Amino acid sequence: MPPLVQPARALLINLRALSPNCREAARLQSQALDHPLPFLPRLGVRLHRALCQRCRRYGDQILRLRELVQAHPHGGDATPSVTLSPAARQRCERALREAAK
Numbered sequence: 001m002p003p004l005v006q007p008a009r010a011l012l013i014n015l016r017a018l019s020p021n022c023r024e025a026a027r028l029q030s031q032a033l034d035h036p037l038p039f040l041p042r043l044g045v046r047l048h049r050a051l052c053q054r055c056r057r058y059g060d061q062i063l064r065l066r067e068l069v070q071a072h073p074h075g076g077d078a079t080p081s082v083t084l085s086p087a088a089r090q091r092c093e094r095a096l097r098e099a100a101k
């Protein structure tokens with residue numbers, strides 16, 4: 001066995017240990033929108049996003065949603081000019097739940 005194989009395996013195992021599961025990665029990505037994450041959780045989320053397309057997509061979606069909300073500074077009590085139908089709302093909720101798995 002080449003001499004660098006065992007250290008490389010050990011490094012890979014340690015990197016996997018840093019990566020949270022999908023549920024935790026989703027929670028941390030949501031949390032990161034409001035507060036900067038400490039170094040290790042931030043590193044774990046980055047590792048997880050590099051490996052998991054669903055969580056990467058989920059993170060991109062919540063970031064985009066936040067940008068859209070901030071682009072419309074009407075506040076919470078303004079009546080929206082466009083509303084989702086109940087079916088569209090259910091599709092969105094279902095897609096977000098699936099992306100978070």
Ligand SMILES: [Zn+2]
Pocket residue numbers: 021022023025048052053054055056101
């Ligand atoms: Zn994931």
